[in-house]
Amino acid sequence: MTALTVTAAGKCYGAVTALADVRLSVPAGTLAAVLGPSGCGKTTLLRCIAGLERLDAGEIRVAGSVVAGPRLHVPAHRRRVALVPQEGALFPHLPVSGNVGYGLDRTARRSGRVDEVLALVGLDGYQHRMPHQLSGGQQQRVALARALAPRPRLILLDEPFSALDAGLRAELRQDVRAALRADGATAVLVTHDQAEALSLADQVAVMRDGAVVHDGSPADVYTVPADPWVANFVGDAMLLPGLVRAGRAHTALGEAPVHRGGADNGDRAVTVLLRPEQVRLAPPETPPSGQITGRVLRHDFHGHDSLTVVRLDDGTELRSRRLNDGSTITPGTAVRVSIHGTVRVWHAEERQAGGA
Incomplete structure (x- = not known):
């Protein structure tokens, strides 16, 4: 009812x-x-x-x-x-x-x-x-x-x-x-x-x-x-330019599957949504090769979790949120950056329809 x-x-x-x-x-x-x-x-x-x-x-x-x-x-x-x-x-x-x-x-x-x-x-x-x-x-x-x-x-x-x-x-x-x-x-x-x-x-x-x-x-x-x-x-959002090809979004951070996305014919320019918890950081020597790297600008401790701000080699700034495990990341530390999970994307016509 x-x-x-x-x-x-x-x-x-x-x-x-x-x-x-x-x-x-x-x-x-x-x-x-x-x-x-x-x-x-x-x-x-x-x-x-x-x-x-x-x-x-x-x-x-x-x-x-x-x-x-x-x-x-x-x-x-x-x-x-x-x-x-x-x-x-x-x-x-x-x-x-x-x-x-x-x-x-x-x-x-x-x-x-x-x-x-x-x-x-x-x-x-x-x-x-x-x-x-x-x-x-x-x-x-x-x-x-x-x-x-x-x-x-x-x-x-x-x-x-x-x-x-x-x-x-x-x-x-x-x-x-x-x-x-x-x-x-x-x-x-x-x-x-x-x-x-x-x-x-x-x-x-x-x-x-x-x-x-x-x-x-x-x-x-x-x-x-x-x-x-x-x-x-509704949350902390980072919007990156990208391309969708065969149901995957390709960005400066690498590629990730598109949420509820199927195969697309050809390359389509999109805006890609990332949440801080989807941005993963690791030591730069961690495999695989072809890694995206950057340096830590700021590390904010919030008790149960931490927010780390990273600047990539191309100047892009990203935020990464993770649960605290006792380890710390100091400003200036070099890190490898990758995407975890599926991503939401918008094509140009969707952005215009949404008034964004």
Whole structure:
């Protein structure tokens, strides 16, 4: 079953187009992330789904029911859609149990649903705490529990972790994901954080200039981005010129198989995407012969991994990421450089179609 369907959605504020023919489909029981830079339209899309803004064009269906369309706007309180804002927005005069049970009728409150959802978000025993007695992360957990409590058809998460410190943000992300799965909820997360979208979501929709430019699994968006702009936005990307011949990309670093590529007739000029983890470094004396060599410019230690910047003999600069194994590479060290794995390529017409 599809929990959310957005078809050809359009929204303008005067002369400014916020949404342009947005299309999105979210299966029930999954978490979809809407990812994009500031001003791309992701928050406007969320508000239109919630019923806080009217569409100018297109249609929105929630659990198969049309809630927005031509001459139709179902009020927000009748959509059975819950919204978790950036900051919990709890009622300061109500205890945790009162906040969570606010949207429930008397029967539901007596059914134990409040205790059930508090346990799901890791706050069992916090029923009588007041909001001012909670940390920022705990307040967001209460806000999620309040959204889950009435079993809405859809939960909307509006950058709910942005106000938290990095360590707490990482912990809360996974706990929120686990709570949503345990309750069988469907959610849409709006974020500008690429790591957050890729690590949490079942589906990632990347927005640019009011439109969805890539919609797929996190692995698909990262490995086979729709165009060079998406490649740069969702991760560290290096774009190299090359040629494709018989399903293989030929670059200054050597050749590599093209992702999902078949045989091409003749040579075709392409742009080749490399991620830092695909760039492998080795001592220059390592076979085989005909090696591509360069020198280390910088080596940045990040704890669990390291990023090494290398300048090739022809002046090209590349970045290589690897897990730390206790060894170090000092600036000035000569290294051999090679490509690992398959690569994504774009022909000229694809780059133009993608607006890159």
